[in-house]
Amino acid sequence: MKTLASTLALAAALITAPACAQPAPESSRSSSAPAIARVKMVPPKNAPKLIVVISVDQFSADLLDKNRAYFTDGFARLLKGAVFPSGFQSHAATETCPGHSTILTGNRPTRTGIIANNWVDQAAPRTDKSVYCAEDESVPGSSSSKYTVSDKHLKVPTLGERMKAAEPRTRVVSVAGKDRAAVMMGGHKVDELWWWDGKAFVSYAGRAEPAVVTRANAATTALIARATPALEVPAWCTVRDKAIPIGGDKTVGTGHFERAAGDMRSFRASPAFDASIVALAAGLIQDMKLGTGPVTDIISVGASATDYVGHTYGTDGAEMCIQLANLDATLGAFFDVLDRTGVDYEVVLTADHGGNDLPEREVLQGMPEAQRADVALAPAVMGKSIGEKLGITIPLLFGDIPNGDVWLSTALTPEQRKAVMAETIARYKAMPQVAEVLTRDQIAATRIARTPVEKWSYAEKARASYDPTRSGDLLVFLKPRVTPIPNAAGGYVATHGSPYNYDRRVPILFWRKGMTGFEQPRGVETVDIAPTLAATIGLPVPGVDGKCLDLGAGKGAPCR
Structure with missing residues (x-):
């Protein structure tokens, strides 16, 4: 498939760079980190050496249902494992921060404390009373749009934190296209945590930048500086390649990700963004030699481009179709790199929430109830x-x-x-409405x-x-299909955040070499992911909302 000529070139530049072992840096720990009950971890003989958790932002179960027959690479591999097509972000607040807070804590937002991307605190010590979920609002001069990234609002530990508490040699890594995704999946105590800030991959102030992050930033900067020709439209996407007018002279539905040199905004809403995120994750795995130490390591990867594509173009046009085709190939390249390490790794892929298409296209598809607020x-x-x-x-x-x-x-x-x-x-x-x-x-x-x-x-x-x-x-x-964007002519055209299943239902896919594949259609929750992964490494996780999912015979989770 030729859709990834430029994006895979970037990934290859990073993941084939000379790898060298690096000592784990000092773990970051927030003063507000929650206490973790000390438990004894008893890993089974077949425990994986590396846990890889992938969140595809705004990857609804509807998107999987519509496109799964066409996947041939990374998604196709995952679909041969344990497939839960009806996973749920069960809460009403179907936004990025709450959703990511459930994936590796095993707890719903009522316990994580992450009720939304932003909330109002009229007692906040600043003029701006809107508080961002991953900030420290007490920093002088800050606002909800100009903030210092922090984990202070997350009230519970992540799986990585629990692993490190039980076995300090565990290495915890988190990489994402959004700070809130990296923080909510990584937690309060991590060895490496990096996110894209609009110009580069960054971390908390004062943290040393590993060589692989420097390489990633140099390669990504060079990619953005080059103009990108239109990507190929896969044959199965051509039926969706139709212009939809949304006000004035603006249309969506026929974008092919042609990008002018230096256009960072368009880069973020394109397949190249996910390729850069995944490539950095692969580079960190190589450079840190994750999964080769005496205990199990964990890395979380927040692939954010699907969300930006969904907001910018909607979920049912050529843009989303091309995005998912490219992401399929990017994940395939990532898994190939992991295979070459020889590490026994376990993967789970899910999403922080789903998404609804733009109402103008939904009306044309026979949904007269679709409208703007x-x-x-x-x-x-x-x-x-x-x-x-x-x-x-x-x-x-x-x-x-x-x-x-x-x-x-x-x-x-x-x-x-x-x-x-x-x-x-x-x-x-x-x-x-x-x-x-x-x-x-x-x-x-x-x-x-x-x-x-x-x-x-x-x-x-x-x-x-x-x-x-x-x-x-x-x-x-x-009401269902009412989009809380009154006018889409100048900005985002579609969104999420409702209590309806198109925003709540997401896939949960587990894969490990040797696993016996199956599909279980009943509704499960994203809070079930952490206890299920914990079972594979013999780690008790008392007091969480989720339950361990039975992954069947072979190398599944030994739920008890």
């Missing part, structure tokens, strides 16, 4: 109108156009708060669901991502 749904707009009616001049409501949290001003008197709450609930419930409005008291009173994850109510989904110290005063859910 009314700007009147925005809390600032709603709050201003309510304030005019009640004679209150301060800002009343905070948050974004909701598929989730709305906060009431803490400056209100008890009487004002009661009046504003009643008026807000009544107005949102009267909006034709709103499906449900829940108060924090209703959510807090809801028991954690024990029924099949596919059948959870709005309140049960909301409860799974509710944190009493961070969640909003109200949760407002839009």
